[in-house]
Amino acid sequence: MAGAFRTSPIEALQLLTHIPPIHITIRKISESAALRVFRLPLSSEVSHRLPSTFIPVSIPRPVHVPFERPLLRYHTFSHLTHMVRWSAPDTERSDPFHSHCAPYAFQLSSPPFHGRLRIRHDPCVKDKKLGRTIRHENLFQEYKEDLKSIFVVTDGSRRNKRAGYSVVVWHAGKIITKVMVPFAREASAFDAEMYALAHASSLFRKILTLNYDINEVYLLSDCSSALQVIFDPSPHPSQAASIMFRTNIHAIMTARSDVFIDLEWTPGHGGTHMMKVADLAAKSAANPKSKRAPLLSFTSKSSAVQDINTAPRTRWRFHLDDPNHEIPETSGFYPASQYIRPALRPTHHPHFKDLDRATFSRFVQCVTNHGYIGEYFSRFVPSRRSSNSCSCVLSSDQPLLQTRDHVLRSCVQFERAREHLEKVCPSLHHPTFSLARLFSPSAVPALVSFLKESAAFSKSHAPPLQEDEWMPPPQDETVSNRRPSQPKDPTPSG
Numbered sequence: 138m139a140g141a142f143r144t145s146p147i148e149a150l151q152l153l154t155h156i157p158p159i160h161i162t163i164r165k166i167s168e169s170a171a172l173r174v175f176r177l178p179l180s181s182e183v184s185h186r187l188p189s190t191f192i193p194v195s196i197p198r199p200v201h202v203p204f205e206r207p208l209l210r211y212h213t214f215s216h217l218t219h220m221v222r223w224s225a226p227d228t229e230r231s232d233p234f235h236s237h238c239a240p241y242a243f244q245l246s247s248p249p250f251h252g253r254l255r256i257r258h259d260p261c262v263k264d265k266k267l268g269r270t271i272r273h274e275n276l277f278q279e280y281k282e283d284l285k286s287i288f289v290v291t292d293g294s295r296r297n298k299r300a301g302y303s304v305v306v307w308h309a310g311k312i313i314t315k316v317m318v319p320f321a322r323e324a325s326a327f328d329a330e331m332y333a334l335a336h337a338s339s340l341f342r343k344i345l346t347l348n349y350d351i352n353e354v355y356l357l358s359d360c361s362s363a364l365q366v367i368f369d370p371s372p373h374p375s376q377a378a379s380i381m382f383r384t385n386i387h388a389i390m391t392a393r394s395d396v397f398i399d400l401e402w403t404p405g406h407g408g409t410h411m412m413k414v415a416d417l418a419a420k421s422a423a424n425p426k427s428k429r430a431p432l433l434s435f436t437s438k439s440s441a442v443q444d445i446n447t448a449p450r451t452r453w454r455f456h457l458d459d460p461n462h463e464i465p466e467t468s469g470f471y472p473a474s475q476y477i478r479p480a481l482r483p484t485h486h487p488h489f490k491d492l493d494r495a496t497f498s499r500f501v502q503c504v505t506n507h508g509y510i511g512e513y514f515s516r517f518v519p520s521r522r523s524s525n526s527c528s529c530v531l532s533s534d535q536p537l538l539q540t541r542d543h544v545l546r547s548c549v550q551f552e553r554a555r556e557h558l559e560k561v562c563p564s565l566h567h568p569t570f571s572l573a574r575l576f577s578p579s580a581v582p583a584l585v586s587f588l589k590e591s592a593a594f595s596k597s598h599a600p601p602l603q604e605d606e607w608m609p610p611p612q613d614e615t616v617s618n619r620r621p622s623q624p625k626d627p628t629p630s631g
Contacts, residue, residue: 145507
């Protein structure tokens with residue numbers, strides 16, 4: 138799909154196709170597989186094959202397990218132990234066998250919640266954020282006069298891998314509860330938002346239990362993903378927060394039939410003044426310089442997944458910048474790595490997003506200098522026995538080798554399309570100008586436009602073969618030498 142040749146440099150192709158080297162890819166796959174260990178029950182046979190550091194509690198060995206737990210020693214690594222050593226032993230565990238995950242467990246459409254619990258997690262587009270902010274401000278002003286309702290705002294924050302959250306509760310326009318919790322040192326903002334919702338459910342459960350005059354709760358959060366899965370019983374990240382939230386809401390709805398709870402997404406930064414109060418409190422809770430001990434000492438699953446997805450790019454950059462990793466400049470890789478940095482997704486390069494396959498192939502061939510040009514044929518395909526001259530000077534007595542430099546700088550066939558390159562690189566024709574600058578992010582759109590308009594580096598502009606090498610295909614002889622096809626006998630044999 139990249140239009141690469143057999144001799145194209147592998148390191149350059151990895152940069153252009155956003156595929157890390159094989160050793161980095163294998164490590165990412167191993168780390169992802171190691172996370173699945175934390176979905177297993179602690180009493181399973183696989184869990185008992187792990188070192189004791191991966192078991193948070195002491196569980197007796199079942200009778201049917203005929204082996205002892207292995208020791209964490211470097212000379213006694215098994216394949217399983219070697220795989221899970223990339224993960225932190227205190228990683229958050231999922232519980233796929235919890236009673237809330239059963240098919241018969243209550244859902245949002247169940248009788249206790251139907252019509253009384255609404256969760257609207259869909260965020261609005263950027264142009265409508267101001268309108269929603271104004272609506273929530275007006276709603277807060279209405280709740281000031283309503284003594285039978287409370288207004289709750291939650292927010293989570295993450296600073297230097299330390300997460301914290303806040304819960305602020307208003308009643309009659311005044312703050313009655315404000316909680317700031319330093320959550321964990323190895324957690325994501327999603328985890329903080331999830332546990333903020335769970336903590337909020339326990340707060341207004343206590344309020345509704347002590348005060349029967351309050352029968353309506355309106356909760357705002359700026360995390361759409363947390364609102365989407367907070368009532369989901371499946372084993373997702375921060376599953377314990379969902380179970381806590383579901384348990385509290387079920388207790389409220391069962392004990393009081395007059396309670397209505399409404400959860401809705403609200404714009405975060407630059408939103409309502411209530412959100413600003415919660416945001417400042419969450420940032421204070423997540424301050425890494427705070428001396429308050431975190432609520433939980435564990436590595437959340439979402440934080441581990443985030444590290445697995447971002448670590449390959451960091452390792453890739455260290456691999457390229459390693460002084461011991463020498464790549465000859467003649468391989469064609471140096472100009473590409475000088476301006477194109479490692480990225481795991483094409484979305485980081487917007488000029489590749491809507492690029493068609495043929496143009497991207499010619500772009501790869503241009504960057505690697507491995508394409509349908511005479512310079513490549515003279516070096517890698519000497520048996521082609523062609524002059525490898527550019528077709529713009531075929532009628533001249535002095536043939537000119539068709540090189541990448543000649544195609545991009547001076548070939549008269551592409552004079553009109555070369556205007557795209559001259560706009561971004563006015564010194565293109567200067568002898569000291571490096572063609573590697575055309576591969577920088579600011580110049581790549583111009584290079585793509587040049588390739589689209591000129592069809593440079595395509596097979597149609599390749600140096601033609603010499604006249605004595607061309608031979609017509611023996612079509613008649615080939616047809617005459619074929620054995621005539623025999624019609625099949627429709628009647629069965631025997």
